[in-house]
Amino acid sequence: GAVVSQHPSWVICKSGTSVKIECRSLDFQATTMFWYRQFPKQSLMLMATSNEGSKATYEQGVEKDKFLINHASLTLSTLTVTSAHPEDSSFYICSARAGQENSPLHFGNGTRLTVT
């Protein structure tokens, strides 16, 4: 149980275009989902907390107008990277908890974004 599906697994896009990444909890409801970014050989960096039915909470330094998050239902959150630039190339990973706040995060398989 507690499966998180993330799509696409990888995407290559041209500079200036937008990319949407989907994150779904397949067998549980997630009122909260988390979006992380990870650069090569670095640790996970929390970008934002996605809340179902309300605005996302962004971490300091993360541009909310660039990284649009929509948590439309209890099983789906999307991250849209708008006007992507090469420096946005990274590994984006979503996660969710299947239970209480001290229950483990379950991660999607991640999306490798390359902006050319």
Place this chain on the structure above:
Amino acid sequence: GQNIDQPTEMTATEGAIVQINCTYQTSGFNGLFWYQQHAGEAPTFLSYNVLDGLEEKGRFSSFLSRSKGYSYLLLKELQMKDSASYLCAVIDSNYQLIWGAGTKLIIKP
């Protein structure tokens, strides 16, 4: 500030035992996780400790001492597939998850 320390890299031999340490200073404590992350993949959950002591799960065990702000992940009978990064993460008093930078474990034959 909040801080989690773990070694950057460790090397061990196939079939041996390795212990990966994690020390933390956080505002409150509501549990500690260990995750495994293979290169290019997302993290996968290994263990959760909230009380002092040792939790054993197959070849992997995790230990916690809350008074010392210390945990370790013990991997026995190492296999080549155990080559990965191991991430320590602590839940603070606000239920925020604080991540360590990870320990890259290299297994040699």
